[in-house]
Amino acid sequence: MSGWSAFQSMPMLAHPNAVLPMTYCVGLMLESGLVMVGDTRTNAGVDNIATFRKLQITEVPGERVIAIATAGNLAVTQSVVSHITEGMTMADGTRHTLHTAPSMFELAQFVGRAVRHVADRDSEALHQDGGRFDCSLLVGGQIAGGPPRLFMIYRAGNFVEATQDTPYLQIGEHKYGKPILDRAVTYDTPLNEALKLALISMDSTIRSNLAVGLPVDAVVVPRDALAASVNVRIGQDDAYFESVRHAWSDALREAHQHIPNPPYGA
Amino acid sequence: MSGWSAFQSMPMLAHPNAVLPMTYCVGLMLESGLVMVGDTRTNAGVDNIATFRKLQITEVPGERVIAIATAGNLAVTQSVVSHITEGMTMADGTRHTLHTAPSMFELAQFVGRAVRHVADRDSEALHQDGGRFDCSLLVGGQIAGGPPRLFMIYRAGNFVEATQDTPYLQIGEHKYGKPILDRAVTYDTPLNEALKLALISMDSTIRSNLAVGLPVDAVVVPRDALAASVNVRIGQDDAYFESVRHAWSDALREAHQHIPNPPYGA
Incomplete structure (x- = not known):
């Protein structure tokens, strides 16, 4: 209802190049490793919805495992991912890809450079079209010789x-899925429980924002494994995710019933 | 953390005239009557925070009871409230206030006119200052001869x-407090339980958005009473609200523990 109201009173925001959160991806960097979950729904207005993978994983077993999640204008994020995959020529004439970055920190800088490269190319045209350059990415993983x-x-x-104090990062529609993370995730949460919590966080978001939808991609990368232990696409027919949806909704409904009514005398 | 990140990457949004949700008010229009809850925190940037009442009630017992909640630029919303309280002269030369409106529908139109009046006066100057004209209001109540x-x-x-299908309306930071309303509020929810749910919704918002804060004002208007049965300010020292905060946080934390871990083999 609020979403509909917002469209009604702010028709400009319905423009396909406008900045409405229409993706949800979350990454958790824990003592035991990395968990990343992303939805796949994209839209250019509510009347044009499609499925695109937003969470992509690159593995060279034993050497590097890198997961990248994207949010924002799809034309922008696809270009950024193409640049870091195909490679970009740096100022010194060397050519880099996500396979050549010697560390995760170097990789983050490289991805930032790719974002600026696409901004240089597209942001003026997007602005002319009444939109704006918009994208954000989660880049997680481990490269041999360094930590995840x-x-x-x-x-x-x-x-x-991400740090031990705040071990998770979100892009896109972050609000609906944040309360469960804030209350339940700590740096020492085990990987399997963290994946469950990330899926609850995703479910809360899907429940409240039509622009976030199944299927969901999920990746788990245990520390020092240099390979993913889980790399799964969760669709409508996934029995576990379906059970999470029902259990979480029931739990929320029941939780308030144990709280007494107010004493103010309604 | 996300809020901080957003500020860091979007310095424009930190402008005091910018549109960041920094209020939360919710109204529930139920079979048994009306519940409205609003916070009191206002800010001009995170370094300038103050307390202003955003939920105001006007009662003429037996004749009309009207509650108005506001969100948006404080200079705008205070002007709108002053206009509808002091009165505005219409095109036909008659002068109207919220006391002269013959029905709630006429009152809603009158408030809308006051909003447009302030927009005519201020929106160009706000735009010149890099901000934008922004406000939204909840107007609830009952006038003798009509329904609430x-x-x-x-x-x-x-x-x-608000309708029987969607019996609640929110202004300001609506996302954090929406899941509990979506799952637990129906048109036949009793007033006292509805007040509890509105306070849980407020607590979820305060927990996640620093720009929403105590004290909270709460009003309950039973159908056909033509007077408020609850009109209370809830501050830091309110034992019931404190117990709600703890109970709800504990319930959320515990809820996920009853859901099994995923079977994907992390």
Whole structure:
């Protein structure tokens, strides 16, 4: 209802190049490793909805495992991913890809450079069209010789990193799925429980924002394994996710019934 | 963390005239009557926070009871409230206030006119200052001879009304407090339980958005009573609200523990 109201009173925001959160991806960087979950729904207006993978994984077993999730304008994020996959020529004439980055920190800088490269190419045209350049990415993984790390790259190409104090990062529609993460996730949460919590967080978001939808991609990368232990697409027919949806909805409904009514005398 | 990140990457949004949700008010129009809850925190940037009442009630016992909640630019919303309280002269030369409106529908139109009046005065100057004209209001209550009704007035002065299908309306930071309403509120929810649910919804919002804060004002207007049965300010020292906060947080934390871990083999 609020979403509909917002469209009604702010018709500009319905423009396909406008900035409405229509993706949800979350990454958790824990003591035991990395968990990343992303939805696949994209839209250019509510009348044009399609499925695109937003969470992509690159593995060279024993050497590097990198998961990248994207949010924002699909034309922008696809270009960024193509640049870091196909490679970009740097100022010194060398050519880099996500396979050549010597560390996760170097990789985050490289992805930031790719974002700026696409911004240089597209942002003026997007602005002329009444939209704006918009994208954000989660870049997580581990490269042999270094620890697993998780970064969030902004549309300006700058980035922040998950820490022990705040071990998760979100892109896109982050609000609905944040309360469960804030209350239940800590740095020492085991990987399997963390995946469950990420899926509950995703379910809360799907329940409240039509622009976020199944199927969902989920990746788990245990620390120092240098390979994914889970790399799964969860669709409508996934019995476990279906049971999470029902159990969480029932739990929320029941939780308030144990709280007494107010004493103010209604 | 996400809020901080957003500020970092979008410095424009930190402008005091920018549109960041920094209020939460909710109204529920039920079979048994009306519940409205609003916070009191206002800010001009995160370094300038103050307390202003956003939920105001006007009672003429036996004749009309009207509750108005506001969100958006404080200079705008205070002007709108002053206009509808002091009165505005219409095109036909008559002068109207919220005391002269013959029905809740007429009142909603009158408030919409006040919004447009302030927009005519201020929106160009706000735009010049890098901000934008922004406000929204909830107008709920009952006027003798008609049923209780609840409207949400947009910054364009147009409005929608709560219905039996969707018996609640929110303004400001609506996302964090929406899941509990979606799952637990129906048109036949009793007033006292509805007040509890509105307070849980407020607590979820306060927990996740620093720009929404105590004290909270709460009003309950039973159908056909033509007077408020609850009109209370809930502060830091309110034992019931404190117990709600703890109970709800514990319930959320515990809820996920009853859901099994995923079978994908992390």
